[in-house]
Amino acid sequence: MSSLESRKNYLNACTRCSSCKWVPVVKSERFAHICPSVVHGRFHAYSASGMLINGYSLLSGTVAYGETLNDSIYSCSMCGGCDVSCKTNFADLVEPLDSLYALREKIASENQQPQALKAIAQHLRALGNPLGLPPERRGEWTAGTGLGRDGNGPASVLLHVGDDAFDSSRWPQLHHVVDLLRRHGLSVATGGVQEPDCGALAFDIGERQLAETLARKTAAWIQASGAKHLITCSDAAFSAFRNIYPRLGVTLEGVRIQHISEWLAEHPSPPVEGRKKEVVTYHDSCKLGRLSEPYQPWTGEWVTELNSLPVRTGAPKTRFGLGGVYDAPRQALAAAGAQVVEMERIREASFCCGAAGGADACQPGFAATAGRHRLEEAVATGANTLVTSCSQCSRHLDRLASEDGLALRVVTLVDYLRERTTTEQPIETGVPA
Incomplete structure (x- = not known):
């Protein structure tokens, strides 16, 4: 039985109410949507409910693969906003995500996914990264840090970097993190070239077996390091460790997993003397936010009650997105003298920038629509700076803001704190070479 086949009861449970399209608490018509796919497609087929209908239709053979079907299914960043809104009304009855x-x-098992996603999967298999770059480049960021390109250890902290290792514009912030950790008396180890891809993107694009292979490789690397404390600079990896690995049966037992924003909140740095308080707005990334809520597998079964009603035994833990990391980045910003003015859609109801889930590769039009809608909301706050913990969000939103000539600076959390708390000069956002 396929994974989708086993979810027929969930597909049937969808009432087509359209809750998946809207934030749980609407503050204005302008920013009422939680689903970037619907903002882009403007038709029910682009919503989670519409995709569930298409999924059921594929199972029953009443719809065929084609460009139109793929467009509606893959104009989606797998952000999980639909899941939060659906569960507000239906708890775990539908679980659209x-x-x-x-x-x-x-779709991937039947080789019907978009070519761009096939290419990503092939890059992950052959090169260990989704960008198609030589794997030896993963260690280049360590130059000047005293860390080895091939990794080093043991140490009190294992620093996980993710794909920022391939983006030279991110290296100064990585160096800053290493320096901060050492200033607090911590010895630092990293994987360098040996750090595996965490498997998060493979899982998002439907390559479950590949995701599990990468997850197990990552878990083995972490265990072999001997580290009891891992800090990751990657929102996607943090989400994978807490939310995806349990789905794949992969554990990181005995290792404390922490996102860099959590560590920065625990070790706040004041602004450099003379720096004035600055008004910024903060974008909650899906991966650090609702998608990092720890996942607990359900171990019950479906039974039929009253001769017709399918119900689940056991008490599954309903995830409303509340267990994501929301306070830490804001605490770190406040400590550095920033005043955060909030957008309407924040925390578990944050609106996705559109770049995740392979969408930026296979549906760039959708990704741009979602990103511009988020930028519109940021501009509406009156802030001149948009801060986010996620490098992928930052790259995507910064590029769109530049293309549109917006007077809005987009910067990562670590770089913003580096600017506020040191005398180092700001750096320009860039893209992987």
Whole structure:
């Protein structure tokens, strides 16, 4: 039985109410959507509910693969906003995000996914990264840090970097993190070239077996390091460690997993003397936010009650997105003298920038629409600076803001704090070479 086939009861449970399209608490019509796919497609087929209908139709053979079907299914960043809104009304009855994972898995298993996603999967298999870059470049960022390109250890902290290792514009912030950790008396180890891809993107695009292979490789690397404390600079990896690995049966037992924003909040740095308080707005990335809520597998079963009603035994833990990391970045910003003015859609109801889930590769039009809608919301706050913990969000939003000539600076959390708390000069946002 396919993963999607096993979710028929969930597909059937969708009432087509359209809750998946809207934030749980609407503050204005302008920023009422939680689903970037609907903002782009403007039709029910682009919503989670519409995708569940298409998934059921694929199972029953009443719809065929084609460009139109792929457009509606892959104009989606797998951000999980639909899941938060659906569960506000229906708890764990529908769980649309899990069905979307299963739908993509079915499509990939039948080799019907977009070519751009096939290329990403091939890069991950052959090169260990989704960018198609030589794997030896993963260690280049360590130059000047005293860390080895091939990794080093043991140490009190294992620093996980992710794909920022391939982006030279991110290296100063990585160097800053290493320096901060050492200033607090911590010895630092990193994987360099040996750090595996965490498997997060493979899972998002439906390559479950590949994701599990990469997850197990990453877990083995972490365990072999001997580290009991891992700090990651990657929102996607943090989400994978807490939310995806349990789905794949991969554990990181005995290792404390922490996102760099959490560590920065625990070790706040004041602004350099003379720096005035600055008004900024903060973008909650999906991966650090609702998608990092720890996942607990359900171990019950479906039974039929009253001769017709399918119900689940056991008490599954409903995830409303509340267990993500929201306070730490804001605490770190406040300590550095920043005043955060909030957008309407924040925390578990944050609106996705559109770049995740392979969308920027296979549906760039969708990704741009979502990103511009988020930028519109940021501009509406009156802030001149948009801060986010996620490098992928930052790159995507910064490029769009530049293309549109917006008077809005987009910067990562670590770089912003580096600017506020040291005398180092700001750096320009860039893209992987």
